[in-house]
Amino acid sequence: MTKIAVLGAGSWGTALANTAAENGHDVRLWTHNLNQVEEINQQHTNSKYLPHATLVDTLVATNDMFLAIENVEIVLSVVPTKAVREVAKKLATALEEQAHTVILAHATKGLEQGSYKRISEMIAEEVPEAYRSALVVISGPSHAEDVIKHDLTAVSIGSSDESAAKLLQKALSNETFRAYTNHDLLGSELFAALKNIVAIASGALIGLGYGVNAQAALLTRSLVEMRDLGAAMGAKPETLYELAGIGDLIVTGMSPNSRNYRAGLGLGKGKSLQQVTEEMGMVIEGVNTTKAVYDFSKMYHVDMPITSAVYQVLYENKPLRTAVADLMARPLKSED
Numbered sequence: 001m002t003k004i005a006v007l008g009a010g011s012w013g014t015a016l017a018n019t020a021a022e023n024g025h026d027v028r029l030w031t032h033n034l035n036q037v038e039e040i041n042q043q044h045t046n047s048k049y050l051p052h053a054t055l056v057d058t059l060v061a062t063n064d065m066f067l068a069i070e071n072v073e074i075v076l077s078v079v080p081t082k083a084v085r086e087v088a089k090k091l092a093t094a095l096e097e098q099a100h101t102v103i104l105a106h107a108t109k110g111l112e113q114g115s116y117k118r119i120s121e122m123i124a125e126e127v128p129e130a131y132r133s134a135l136v137v138i139s140g141p142s143h144a145e146d147v148i149k150h151d152l153t154a155v156s157i158g159s160s161d162e163s164a165a166k167l168l169q170k171a172l173s174n175e176t177f178r179a180y181t182n183h184d185l186l187g188s189e190l191f192a193a194l195k196n197i198v199a200i201a202s203g204a205l206i207g208l209g210y211g212v213n214a215q216a217a218l219l220t221r222s223l224v225e226m227r228d229l230g231a232a233m234g235a236k237p238e239t240l241y242e243l244a245g246i247g248d249l250i251v252t253g254m255s256p257n258s259r260n261y262r263a264g265l266g267l268g269k270g271k272s273l274q275q276v277t278e279e280m281g282m283v284i285e286g287v288n289t290t291k292a293v294y295d296f297s298k299m300y301h302v303d304m305p306i307t308s309a310v311y312q313v314l315y316e317n318k319p320l321r322t323a324v325a326d327l328m329a330r331p332l333k334s335e336d
């Protein structure tokens, strides 16, 4: 049995914590919301984020960070990008009290506003030095709503520390949830962030009334942008063709369970960004990521027309139909 702390009781943190607890591990789910602690421990539900699910009754919630991480072997942070630093600071204080080393993992898919740092870079800056070398990311095609129902799911666990990745792989895998490891932390984190931009665009196409031809073209041409930015930033090329790359691009770009896709759908149907954000009530990571990646494309001199189009729609009020028309009217070119 492995002792695991999961930080963040949103949809994904709860689904991952529940999976590990179902596998027989000792799991504490940390949340800053005391009402949620009571609901999870007494009703075994998380009605705000996973409304139809019953959680395993061995899953324990707490809002005490010290208690959550006491004697654990793995800490898995699953808060939105905007909360990563704040939670990592709380974790760092609690880690000072720990006598033994802990593997630090996260499952967040974004880039920091302003600094454009990856999630593991933010965590590494906040935690004591001893915890920085074995950072792990969980990525890949995995919606919480499907995982909690035991729909078949495969994820990727990326880290330069193979034994750390393997410990998490073993803790999470079961007959319906299969984890693979890889050695590409940077590529896994970068592609996880990038695919959210594409998902907004994909939902927007459907909202506008286009079909699967349009989606297939979008996803395939987005792969080229991901490949080129990945190469410029140091991602391993093969990661793009693995679960953390194309796998996540497919699920987020096609599934109505995706928050980013649903946001795009709303935009395509004529809603404003403010409206879709308020209606979602959950994090839409792709909105902030679009700004970061738009700036990256300039910084690294990578041509990213789809990202630029999404940027213009979200940040410059360009009408969606004009953005689509402009993409289609670009100078004709060869694919190879």
Ligand SMILES: NC(=O)C1=CN([C@@H]2O[C@H](COP(=O)(O)OP(=O)(O)OC[C@H]3O[C@@H](n4cnc5c(N)ncnc54)[C@H](OP(=O)(O)O)[C@@H]3O)[C@@H](O)[C@H]2O)C=CC1
Pocket (backbone or CB within 6 Å): 008, 009, 010, 011, 012, 013, 031, 032, 033, 049, 078, 079, 080, 081, 082, 083, 086, 087, 107, 108, 109, 110, 142, 143, 144, 145, 281, 282, 283, 285
């Ligand atoms: N949902 C999914 O299927 C998947 C999500 N992810 C990624 O996981 C990350 C989390 O997403 P998801 O679970 O969907 O998010 P949700 O919007 O469902 O939940 C976010 C959770 O984080 C909590 N939170 C927000 N700010 C803070 C803070 N400052 N301190 C402590 N807790 C905070 C929220 O608490 P409160 O309710 O009080 O606001 C809530 O419990 C994102 O980066 C997402 O891209 C990755 C794969 C799948």
Ligand SMILES: O=C(CO)COP(=O)(O)O
Pocket (backbone or CB within 6 Å): 109, 140, 141, 142, 143, 196, 199, 248, 251, 252, 257, 258, 259, 260, 261, 283, 284, 285
């Ligand atoms: O990353 C995800 C699925 O793999 C979740 O995507 P959304 O945040 O768009 O729901």
